[in-house]
Amino acid sequence: MKTPIVAEAHCDAPCGVYDPASARIAAEAVQSMTKKMLAMTCPDTSDGVAMAAYMNTMARYAAVKEEEAQKCKDELLVLWTDFFKPQHLESNPDLHDTFWHAAKLCSACKVEVSAGHAQELMDACEAIHEMFWSAKGREVPWIRAS
Amino acid sequence: MTNILDVRIQGDSMWPTFRDGQILQFVEVHSEMGFESGDVVLAHHPLKKDVLLVKRIHRIEPDGRLFLTGDQPDPTSSEDSHNFGPVSRENIVARWTG
Numbered sequence: 001m002k003t004p005i006v007a008e009a010h011c012d013a014p015c016g017v018y019d020p021a022s023a024r025i026a027a028e029a030v031q032s033m034t035k036k037m038l039a040m041t042c043p044d045t046s047d048g049v050a051m052a053a054y055m056n057t058m059a060r061y062a063a064v065k066e067e068e069a070q071k072c073k074d075e076l077l078v079l080w081t082d083f084f085k086p087q088h089l090e091s092n093p094d095l096h097d098t099f100w101h102a103a104k105l106c107s108a109c110k111v112e113v114s115a116g117h118a119q120e121l122m123d124a125c126e127a128i129h130e131m132f133w134s135a136k137g138r139e140v141p142w143i144r145a146s
Numbered sequence: 147m148t149n150i151l152d153v154r155i156q157g158d159s160m161w162p163t164f165r166d167g168q169i170l171q172f173v174e175v176h177s178e179m180g181f182e183s184g185d186v187v188l189a190h191h192p193l194k195k196d197v198l199l200v201k202r203i204h205r206i207e208p209d210g211r212l213f214l215t216g217d218q219p220d221p222t223s224s225e226d227s228h229n230f231g232p233v234s235r236e237n238i239v240a241r242w243t244g
Contacts, residue, residue: 002152004169007188007200009157009216011223085220087161 018083020132024125026072028146030109031118033065038115066110072121073106079132092131102128149174151240153188153200159216159224160186160200170200172240181212181235186242189214192233199226200242207232 040058043050080099089095102124108117126142133140151172155164163186164170172188181187183205189212191197201214204227211232216224227233 004152004154005188005198006156007153007198008191009155009159009164009166009200010225011157011159082222085158085161085218085223087158
């Protein structure tokens with residue numbers, strides 16, 4: 001048999017570079033800020049200097065948590081709507097539910113200072129990592145930077 | 147004489163009709179051959195001279211040019227006439243025998 005002619009059947013971008021690592025790094029930052037906030041001890045409220053430092057640090061942690069949670073959501077939404085295609089639902093029937101749940105967790109992590117939801121967000125990112133690399137036909141181990 | 151071409155699909159823009167890696171047979175077109183909406187064709191990319199595409203003829207324009215689209219329902223999944231516009235019949239190399 002002759003070598004077949006190759007016919008492109010690609011996407012419009014075409015085929016951008018995607019990696020769920022971006023979402024995972026942002027989720028790790030959310031979890032890290034959450035842990036730091038929960039670990040802080042409120043100083044004597046009559047100590048103005050100590051209170052200022054405490055509130056400044058807490059505000060900075062909260063700001064980073066807010067920013068990284070939004071970044072995580074943005075990265076997840078790009079994967080969900082751009083990388084994953086209808087055919088991926090065949091092997092991942094819970095794909096939509098997983099992403100919807102993960103995006104909701106990003107919001108929950110903004111609203112709350114919840115170690116539980118921060119861990120659930122990491123778990124959701126891991127599930128998406130597995131779906132993504134499975135769809136690409138590659139075995140890529142789940143890793144954390146922290 | 148009918149010339150049959152073996153064509154390997156690369157990508158998912160024709161999913162669910164064709165899958166990435168599938169090998170199909172196309173019949174080489176000749177100047178008298180007519181086309182109809184719904185035909186799946188092998189075509190030269192109008193903007194990339196070395197690239198061959200497999201797409202479906204979505205409609206035939208009043209000027210005779212062909213509006214080619216992928217079968218994939220995802221709107222970002224197919225580089226086709228939505229991007230590069232209708233193509234002339236001279237771009238068509240072969241038609242799927244299926």
